[in-house]
Amino acid sequence: MDRISELSNHILSDILTILSTEDLLKTSILSKRWHKLWTLCIDLYFDTSNVLGSNNEEEYAPTVKPGFHLTMKRHPIVILGKRQPIKLTMKRRVTLDDEFVKRVDRFVKNFQGTIIKSFMVNFCLDKEQRRSIDQWITFAIASIFDTRGLDTDDFSPFKNLRSLSLEEVKLDGTYLGNMISSCPWLEQLCLFYCKFRYKILKIKSSSLCHLKIIGCYTVSYSNHQLEVNLIDLKCLKLNSLEYHGYILRGLNTVAVDTPMLKSIDFSISFKKGLGSFAFCATKFPKLEIMHVDIYSTVAAPKIIQPFKHLKELKLKLSLSWKILNDVEYDLLWILNILQASLLLQKLTVMLAYPQFLEHKKDIRDVKTFSHDEVKIIEMGGCVGNWFEIEFVMNVLKYAKKLEQIVLGPYWNEEDSMDWNSDPTWFKSGRERINEKFRDEEVVGREKVVLI
Structure with a gap:
């Protein structure tokens, strides 16, 4: 007895969503009941595995870079992404690209459903496929918002766009x-x-x-x-x-x-x-x-x-060290912002592309500065420069509720999740700061944490 066929169309459409594109189309030959059920699928997802088969999946890295993304309420509407091919010959890549685009084109052309909830393509897409990409976007928007017959400048279909x-x-x-x-x-x-x-x-x-x-x-x-x-x-x-x-x-x-x-x-x-x-x-x-x-x-x-x-302030300083060698530079200007932020509780300062400056300045005492709320201060990209020490000593003395100030060498570049560090910190930077704070007259030295 075919118990599955007795399920409602709504439940069957959810089941069909988890099938690959190839298997989804095969369901149409099972019986009259199943002949057009695949058109009830309302979440359309196309990637290497469900279009070309799982044997080709390992030839593409898993990182996705979104290119076009629409969301209505909480449901993804259209996503076109990229996967970087690895260890793939140019001839093999072109063959896979052409076959992928051809299969998605055929699916879109033969799809007879009246409406879909989401449409996603996750594959290596380039300008050579721009005509097909445009057709897929047009299909997705028309199927989701029912835009058939509307002018291209008519935005009424996007009235629920979030x-x-x-x-x-x-x-x-x-x-x-x-x-x-x-x-x-x-x-x-x-x-x-x-x-x-x-x-x-x-x-x-x-x-x-x-x-x-x-x-x-x-x-x-x-x-x-x-x-x-x-x-x-x-x-x-x-x-x-x-x-x-x-x-x-x-x-x-x-x-x-x-x-x-x-x-x-x-x-x-x-x-x-x-x-x-x-x-x-x-x-x-x-x-x-x-x-x-x-x-x-x-x-x-x-x-x-x-x-x-x-309550939270984060400053990332990407400065030219050639200029820093030619000008009077320090970090005490940050105290002006801190002084104007009466309720600030956390301050983060990151010194990108750090370099140790040989010339030294006298450590100044900024007696006019005080702060009653800041509790945590973090400073990254440290190498043990004199102005790092000057900043720390003033904060320790005049930030009345400071609980901890953490110094470390790590910083990251723009749009990067990777962390960098200068070896100077581990060779001599930490020791220079430790040596300065061994003096018993340094106020709050127990609050300093060196990574």
């Missing part, structure tokens, strides 16, 4: 703005290394909560890449903002209306970008978390209005 992520896509700012305004439930927008037609970008949304703009650019007439400048940001519900460009000068020129912002992550590449600290204190009254990457020499930023709610 998340949109675009990577390395050519965009027009006006087109993007019209799309955002037509998505009343859009909560998350991510733009990664997208090429814009114009240099300026405006984003306005009544629903957006999370925004990421990373490395977006335009091309000048002289064929030079220029960063896209976000000049107008009006998002009343925005909770987090991550904004990094190629040579971002800071946030000073952005017209913002984001009263609910609690977390911000941005870059500074020029001295004038230091005004971003005062800008954040003034424009983001509810800010609790701030991460800043700094790519320039630094002077003490002037902050008139304090950060009223800032």
Whole structure:
């Protein structure tokens, strides 16, 4: 007795979802009941294993790099990704690519279902397959949102869109703005290394909560890449903002209306970008978390209005050590920000690309500094420079509730999960700091932890 066939279509469609594409199509010959059941599958997923068979799976590394991702509510809608082939000859790779694309094309062409919930492709996709990719995206959007017969500029099918992520896509700012305004439930927008037609970008949304703009650019007439400048940001519900460009000068020129912002992550590449600290204190009254990457020499930023709610501050300093050898450099300017952050509890400072500087300066005592809340301070990329010692000694003396200050050599590069360290720390850096703190007159030396 065929008990499985007695199950409802809803249950059978879930069962079909776990089958490979090849096995899914084979179910159509089982009986009249099964002839069109495969078209009820509402979650379509295509990767090496279920399209080409498990024998080919080991020839592709498992790391996926998303390229186009739409999410409605909590369900993935469209994902196009890449897997890096390993130990694969060019002839073998081309054969697999062509066969994969041909099988997905055939499935999409013969699919007779009326609606699907998700569509995912996870394979090595290149510009040679762009025509097929465009057809798959069109199919997925039409099947999910029922867009058949609508004009390409009609965004009404995306009225329930919750998340949109675009990577390395050519965009027009006006087109993007019209799309955002037509998505009343859009909560998350991510733009990664997208090429814009114009240099300026405006984003306005009544629903957006999370925004990421990373490395977006335009091309000048002289064929030079220029960063896209976000000049107008009006998002009343925005909770987090991550904004990094190629040579971002800071946030000073952005017209913002984001009263609910609690977390911000941005870059500074020029001295004038230091005004971003005062800008954040003034424009983001509810800010609790701030991460800043700094790519320039630094002077003490002037902050008139304090950060009223800032609890976590992370600074990554990627500085030219050639410049550091030529200028009066220290880390005491960080105390200006700390002084303006009355409720700050954790401070992290990372010195990227560290180098030991032979010349030494006198260790100064900053008597005007004090802080009543900071408990944890972490400093990475240490090699035992004099300004590291100067900073630690002042913090120990004037941070009244400090529980621990951790010094270590580890730092990471941009967009990397790998940690680096300078061997100078292990050879002599730790010993230099230990030697300095052996003096019994050093206040709070028991709070220093050396990794």
